Each structure stands twice: as C-alpha cells, then as structure tokens.
Amino acid sequence: MAQILVIDDEPEVVRFVERALVGDGHDVATAYDGAVGLGLALNEPPDLVVLDLVMPGVDGRKVLRALHGARPDVGVLVLSAESDVGARVEVLEAGAVDFLGKPFAIRELLARVRARIAASTHGVGHDDVLRVGQVVLDLQTRELRIDGRAMALPEREFLLMRYLMRRADRVCSREELLAEVWGYAFDPATNVVDVCVARLRHRLRSDVIRTVRNVGYQLQSG
Template identity: 45%
Template sequence: MRILLVEDDRRIVEFLKRGLVAEGFQVAVAEDGRAALSRIRTESFELVILDRMLPYVDGLEVCRLVRAERRPVLILMLTAKHELQDKVEGLLGGADDYLTKPFAFDELLARIAALRRRLPGEAAGDGVLRVGPLELDPATHRATRDGRELALTVREFGLLQYLMQHADKVVSRQRLLNSVWEYSFEPGTKVVDVYIRYLRKKIDTEGGSLIRTVRGVGYQLTATPAPLDEA
C-alpha cells in the first residue's frame, strides 16, 4: 500500500514514516498543502494521511479539492482539534476517517487496516482477489470469470494479479515492466501491449473489455466492461 503522509511537523513525520515503513508500507512525504496537491495529482497513492493544519493550503481545503477532482484515494485526516464540529467538517469535506492528536500508533494502524478493506482489488479475508466478474486466488494459482476457469500462462496470471491489485488505477507500461517482468529498463519492445492483448482474449466477452487503454499512459482494470471499440 502506497501512502502519502502530509504533515509539517518533522518530528511527527519521522516517527510515523519510520513506523509505517517498518509495517511494510511505502511512504512518501509532503510538508505543506501545495506539495500534497501536486503529488496527489501526479502520483498514485492508495491513502493520504492528511494533517488538518498545513502551510499554504489548509488540510481541509486539500481534502475538498481532491474530492472535487474525483481523485480515487482514501483520506485519513489528523488534527489537534478536539471539537465535534471540526470532526464533522472534516468528514463532510471528504475525509474517510478522522484521528485526533495525540494518538497511539496502534490505533493509526487499526484505522489504516479498516480503510484498506474499502480498496477495490484488496484481498478478502480468504486471500482471494475479486473485481467485478473476476476472481483470482494466488494460493491455488486459479483465476475465473463468472465462475469459468481461465487458462492463463504464468506471465498472464501475474499480469492479471497485478492489475486486480491495482483495480481502478491507471498503471503505466513502465510500472508493469518493473513489477510483473521485473525489468529495470525499457526493453524496446511492446511486450506489455502484447500480453494485454493475450489477456483480453481470455477474460473479455462480447459485452466489453475489463481492461481499458489509457492512451499514452498505460492500462486500467475495472469492474465494469468498456465497449470493445473503446478499450
């Protein structure tokens, strides 16, 4: 899970970043509201831990702008304000959860775990990924669509698994090369596009494609099929 930590108190940043990285999260940091908006608009995060009081752009305004722009990210707002009205404003402003300072690190982890269950493509308690008509079980290396088993190669299975883990997110070709093929360089071929085409033939129906092409960027797997001529 990739987290953007937005906090201007460097002591808190160091404490939280060290603890979250130790728990296996990928953590990026922004120290003010302007930097936070820039990173949210240009990078992919599953969760933003957002301080309410920030330089340049207030945390509540950051939250409102992110929601107005329909950015698909969870927001956990932090604040030193204890009043009920402040919490109400934060939640109405678009925060998914609200945590008052000071807080125990274990409580933060519990809140993150609860929010994480809302993410599309997150593994259910049985470890199976589910996105729309697709199910994929990494333990048994079995994938199905509408209950029909899919005959996937090892590479196709890995590609589908990665796309399902990042469902509704636009994933770049380079990111797929790095994560699925483990290439740290551009191989100079269209291997990603070729395997996307293989995968589409096996998981799509005449009703549409679950994998959308985002021109010039990469691919996006969604629960709702797009018309074949738009995929």
C-alpha cells in the first residue's frame, strides 16, 4: 500500500481521484489548497503527490518547487488542465516525475501511479548496491558515492543513474531514457534528459557519462 497525497482545489476531482486510488489499494490524504498540501507533504512525506497546477494562493508550481527543494525524494505527478508542451516541459524540468492533462481517464491515472510507485521501489532487495568502476549507488538510501564523496540524489537523478548503471557501457538513446525513466512513450519536445545528465555530471565531477552524438548517453565502467 502506497501513501498518496492529492492536492487540488476542485472538490469533485479530489473525491473522484481519492475513491479510485483507495479502490486501487492506496492510503490517500487530500488537501484543497497548496499551502495545506505542502505542509502535509513536508510533515508526513507520502510516497507520491498528485498535484494540480492552477490553485488560488500557493499554486501547484510553488508547491512543486518548494517540495522538490526540501524533499526531492518525494515524487510528484502533476494533474492539470494546462497540458500544452510548455507546461509539461516546465514541470518536468522543475522535478515532477510525470504529467497527466485534464480531462483524464482514471485508468490511465491509476496506471501512471502504479508505474511511479514501482519505479521508486524497484530493485531494492537482493541488489541493494550498484557498482560501476569508482561509482557506487545505494538503492535503499539513494546515496551516490564516488572518490570518497557521498550525496543523496533527488528522485529523477536517482532513477536515471540507476538505469545507466544497470546498462553500463551500453549506449542508451534519449528516446529510451524518456520512455524508461520518465515514462513517456513519445518525445514531448523537452531536454529534461540532457538537463538531468548535466546535473549528474556536476555531482560526479567526472566524465564517466559519455555523450554519444545524435544518439544518447553511455555510462563507462572504465
């Protein structure tokens, strides 16, 4: 059972989503404005936040930025009527793990929630630590270690690093990374992959992630 927080100022939408998530076996908390929702998310961090963008007062963008800054381990699925490419790119680059436009099919929302929950927990158990060369990734703590330095990774950087490390020395295309790490079956005209790789390179202070021109990226083992 996952702990999910729904933040939306439309009571009908909140009740609709809450019923569906509870019926799917999740424990659900709700908030009807951004300030209350952000407080709940920070005080009792859920496994996933389902967040509307357009709300009075503290809107969804402010909630996303504040939550991602304070608790980058908490995934945020944005659910919004602002579904143009610009809005999608903006929230993905701000740290959201997924985006679904309104109106939406509840089956798709449930599928995306299951995928996000599975992605955040997959691999913990028999394979708790990944090692590629001098890079070590702890799958339980999400801590990245290299050259005596240790750092906790935000959600998206962790998922990307885990994917690349499990495919060390193999070239992964941007389309593949968008599909497997971001959950997109199409290219939403965004450079989120490149931005996320740049952040990882900055943390690593190393060139172990190689750019393969016009294709994608490769994590090198040696």
